[in-house]
Amino acid sequence: MNAPRECPRCGSAEAGSFCAQCGAPLAGRAGCPACGASLGQDALYCTECGRQVGARPPKPRSARVPWITSALALAAFSIMIAVLVQRGSVDRVGEMTMTGGLPGETASGGGMPSMEELARMTPREQGDRLFERVMREHEGGNFERAAFFIDMALQAYDAVPASGVDADLHFHVGLLRLLTADSTEAREGAEAILSEDPDHLLGLLLASRAAEFAGGAEAAEEFRGRMRATVDEAGGIPDRAEYDAHRTLIESALDPDAEEGDGGS
Secondary structure, eight states, rough: OOOOOOOOOOEEEESSSOOOOTTSSSSSSSOOOOTHHHHHHHHHHHHHOOOOOOOOOOOOOOOOGHHHHHHHHHHHHHHHHHHHTTOOOOOOBTGGGGOOOOOOOOBOOOOOHHHHHHHHHHHHHHHHHHHHHHHHHTTTTHHHHHHHHHHHHHHOOOOOOOOGGHHHHHHHHHHHHHHHHHHHHHHHHHHHHHOOOOTTTHHHHHHHHHHHOOOOOTHHHHHHHHHHHHHHHHHOOOOOOHHHHTTHHHHHHHHHOOOOOOSSO
8 A cells, every 4th residue: 555645736645646635646647547648747637538537626615705705795785775774664655656656645555665575676676665765754854864865776776777767767866866965967867858858747847956956946937837838738747657656746846836845855
């Protein structure tokens, strides 16, 4: 029996021609057992017939640490988002909840989603749900809590693919931007909506809010005037899903005696 030797690859004490731990050759390499072709010192496969003649050493546990850490971090983030959204849950509002019903509309449906439901949501659905939460907190005067959820909502909307971006999303993002005192981004959102449909009520409404926030009262009233003209020509607010979800805001803007807010509700 051959005396034990130290494996040149993994350092274990072995006897024989190959290391039992990693498969490395311990002495001069014999020929391929299948075809007899000569083999390189560290060959894992025969270059002539393809037979496996060695084995890769197992990866150390340390090599798996980055993957494990990333998985744990992702799981922790998902749980954190779900807990924060669920905290202080209130009834959902609006017939089109997933596109952002606002306070003051008819309540419908259950409470905020469970962690399992949130995990199954798309970025758009997460953004819409967080948008609702921001609007509710702001409407209730909980401005710090509203600000807490704004960044998460904007990040969710940023993750929506271009094919999923529509007028309703631009409107949501615009209102969130106004809550952060960013009327420029809100105006750009309005312009994106109006570039597709010059008479879109949400685009005109967002443009009026952004203009008023920036001190342009005359421009804001001009946009609201265009809203009234569009509604008058249609014989009422058109039957569109995004209009139904924000009917309270639209009706308020159409009322010449109503005072426009700062973009938050």
